[in-house]
Amino acid sequence: MRMQWWRGLGANARNGLQVALGVAGVQLGVGLAAGAQAGLLAAGGAVCVSLLDVPNTPARARRRLLPAVPVAVGVTALLAAVRLLPAGLAQSLALVLAVGAIGGLGQLALAWGARGGALAFAGVLAAVFALSGPAPAWWGQGLVEAAWVGLGGVLGVAWSLACARFSQTHWQRLALADALAATAQVLRVRAPLFSGQLSPGPQGLQVALQTDAAWAAALQTARDLLYGLDPERASAAQQRWLQGLIALSGLRELLLASRVDVELLGHDALGLAWRAELARTLGRMAEALERLADVTRQDGPVPEFSAELWRHDLAGRLAQATPASLPGAGPLPLDVRRPLLDSMQVRLGDLLDDTAALADALAGRPGARVSLRDWPPEALSAFQSPEGWAPAALRRHLHLDSPVARHAARAAVSYAGALALALGLGLLVPWAQHPQWLMLSVAVVLRGNLAQTLARRNDRLVGTVLGCALVALLAAWGQPWAWQLAFFVGVGVAHANVNTAYRRTAAAATVLALVQAHLLQPDQGLPLAERLVDTLLGAGLAWAACYLWPHWERRGLPQRLRQASSLLLAQCQAVLHGQLDPAGQRAQRLCRHQLQAVLDELVASGLRSRAEPRYAQLPQAELQSMLLHAHRATALLGAVQQLRHRRGAQLDPERAQALLAQTVAQAEALLAWPAPGAPDPEPPASLPDAGLTLWPRHEASPDLTPWLQRRLQLLTLELQWLAQALWRLRQP
Known part of the structure; x- marks a missing residue:
């Protein structure tokens, strides 16, 4: 205790x-x-x-x-x-x-x-x-x-x-708990999209993308800490956590595919009632994941969940929503929409199964779906963030067009200029006796792009004022031992908050600087005014330096778009042509992981670009369109992957292989990047929706090949829209 x-x-x-x-x-x-x-x-x-x-x-x-x-x-x-x-x-x-x-x-x-x-x-x-x-x-x-x-x-x-x-x-335990909590938050954000309370357009996409980025970051932190474990040397608890994280990553793949076709249930009273019950199920899953996060964080006993009870409850609630019980006629009769509702109910059932299996893996119960034999350490290491200091990474940026090289040049000029200004001020005014402080203010505010620099500037100014106030209170107290204690506390607070709450870090850093100056030269008083002036001047210099040889987000857009196009094509090939054995599953998940990282960077680039001069900003509408169709395409790929993996026995083998091969060929044609110097060809005109808003009606047939065909047709349509968006973004 x-x-x-x-x-x-x-x-x-x-x-x-x-x-x-x-x-x-x-x-x-x-x-x-x-x-x-x-x-x-x-x-x-x-x-x-x-x-x-x-x-x-x-x-x-x-x-x-x-x-x-x-x-x-x-x-x-x-x-x-x-x-x-x-x-x-x-x-x-x-x-x-x-x-x-x-x-x-x-x-x-x-x-x-x-x-x-x-x-x-x-x-x-x-x-x-x-x-x-x-x-x-x-x-x-x-x-x-x-x-x-x-x-x-x-x-x-x-x-x-x-x-x-x-x-x-x-x-490791806390990182897994944070990943579980982030997954629960994603489910809570997905629920309004299911229920129709949040539009699936640009506004809903922006909310979902920001939540997905935080989700990806939490998962990556957990991977970095757990995927390097050797199962043979790991403790029983670590093995359970590793199995749980692998299961959670699989749940993520299924969740990304869950939103396909939701809007087609309609916006009438019956459709909204169905969608509300589906959203309510997502909410119950979120509650279960939050419970798992809490018990993991506290290292307590893992509860057991029954997917069968969840499925039975969902089926009962959907059955109660009938045209007779709800006013208003829908755009389509019940019997037309019922196959789609059944399909979505099956997919949500898969999510419920995986959530219960995740709890079983965390508890170490027998019969867990995830086997560590299918995920050897060398396969898991591919999902970890790179570590070390490979010279090749540096050589790639030793040219004048690199954003890193340009930022380094800005830093050299601004740091040297700040110190020169501070030394000059020291000759003119008696209180400017710490020239390194002005240089430090520039260093902490100047970031690689304007948006982050502006955010740091504001936090630095507020934090410095708070830090000066704390030191003034410390001086008024007058206890000698408190100065040394304040230094150590400042080190810890600054370090703990540097990536989460920089305003606190700025306040702690101000305390550190002033306390250090007092400890080294206690007879010279507290230079509070100098610290405030240096911070103000440094923030202004860093802001101005962003316009020196800038590398606006637009300059890096072509490379990121090419990466996204190439990785999406690789994902199509891995999902549509890949094997269904554990090695094939690992390859598909790795492609998806790499693609998501590039899409997250495009989202961040678009947000950063909004702070840049208007002439340099990214075309937000075109970028949002590209991201919308890319995420829809990945969701459809996830649906196809789950259909092949979980219900491949219900597909006609010859017809399915022909459909998959045809879609891969179409994807290769649509996502091909023009060679350097070659003219940029016009993208193909988007085909009209030839009945794709409808769906197969085969209640009495076990053959799911028509559903596969519809998924692949929708995927081709999304890739055509994506090709148009990429073409518009490539235009000068």
């Missing part, structure tokens, strides 16, 4: 607390052994390493953290050497050039993604720490300071790896 508060902490809060304890331990330990100055330098190295510390497995954490140590040591040594130059214009110019190089070269690390951004900021923070203390008296002192920073970084890595090993099962 005494540790319940610790087990109840979220992953980010626990990670932030561990970072704060690690930094405190490094500073106190080194400080007691070698003096307070050495302790502060070592703590700076540990803080630089902590920027890359996220909930992770020990193996992935080791590859992620180690590069921060040479970066922090190198930056400290470089700036120490520059500060050994005689004070004056030459030294100031050398500092400006060094900071520009640190910023520009560091931002090239964005070629490795988000972890590269953390590595780049480790260099910036090392520069801030190096410029915060007095200049070294001779070169040997500079090397000693760099060595203390390196020792702190090594100790920080060791602490982080120990925490990763200690907290691994806790993070």
Whole structure:
């Protein structure tokens, strides 16, 4: 019971607390052994390493953290050497050039993604720490300071790896719980689309896409933590979690296909009544997944669900909705719509079955559908986020048309300009004595695109004001021990909220900077006004820098569209031509995973583009149309996949194979990307809907081939609309 508060902490809060304890331990330990100055330098190295510390497995954490140590040591040594130059214009110019190089070269690390951004900021923070203390008296002192920073970084890595090993099962459990909760949220968003309360047009699509993006992020975090497990070495609980996550990913595939044909039930009283009952079933599934998320988070007993009872309840509620019990005549009579309702009831039944099977997998009950033998570690690793620092990823961005290279150039100019301005202000006004703060403000606000920069600017300004107010209260209290405690608490709060609530991180970072300045030079007072002015100037400089050699979202659109088209074609081939064995299922799921990542990036790109100048914005209507038809096509592919996988025995083999081969050929023709330099051909005109709003009526026949044919015809129609949308987006 005494540790319940610790087990109840979220992953980010626990990670932030561990970072704060690690930094405190490094500073106190080194400080007691070698003096307070050495302790502060070592703590700076540990803080630089902590920027890359996220909930992770020990193996992935080791590859992620180690590069921060040479970066922090190198930056400290470089700036120490520059500060050994005689004070004056030459030294100031050398500092400006060094900071520009640190910023520009560091931002090239964005070629490795988000972890590269953390590595780049480790260099910036090392520069801030190096410029915060007095200049070294001779070169040997500079090397000693760099060595203390390196020792702190090594100790920080060791602490982080120990925490990763200690907290691994806790993070895995929380990540799975978050993925379950995110799936429940998706079901709650899908329910209004089923019931007709939310239009399936652009508004409903936007809500669904944003929820799907959060869903995908939660699933990816869980995959990164669980898919690297070796089933033979994993504990019984970890094996259950791994089975549960694989089952949850399969449930996701089925859920994506569940929305096909919902609108065709109609908007009259009878159709809306049916749709309301289907939506109510989704709500019950969401409640079940939320219960599973709660018991997983609390490590409690897993409840057992009966899919048969759910199915019986759904059938009873649908049977009560009859024309006699509802006013208003529908557009189609009951007997025409009944086959479609039966089809949707079967698909929802599959979802109910998979939800109950998911609970069985999490509980470790016998007869679980997911077998870890079908999902070996080498197959699961393909679904994990890339880790490490492959040089090839950097080489791809060493050209002037790369958004990473352009951002690095902007960073170099803006960092150097901010430091030059701060040094100039220091000559004019007596209170501007921390030039590194202005550079730091630019570094934390300037992002790779205008939308994120504006969001960071606002959060930074508000957070700085809050942080200054907290430090003023701390100074009024006047307890000496509180300053050191505030530093450690600030480290933890800043780290825990950097990716979720940056305003809190900005407030904590302000406390850190002001407390550090007070600890290093307690006789110079609290530079609250300087901090506020530096933040205001830095935010303005970062905002202006976004217009320097910009790489608007429009420039990256052709590459993303080509990736989406290529991956959608690969998905068509995997689903329509793929085998139905476990290897084929893994290949189909991997294609779907890669395609979803590109579609999510297109959604994010469209949202970011809205903050850009009007002349540079993406064509929102065309992009929304493309995304709408791409998601409808993937939903139809999911429906075909489930039909082949679950009810393949009810298909005519020869006719089904002919239909599948014909659809693949049509997809290859529609999704073919024009060769470089070749004229962009006009897309084929969309065929009229030749009765595709209707559906097969074969209540007495077990043959489901007509349903497969209808799905494939609808898929071809969606691909034609998609080809038109892609063609419009490719036009200058």
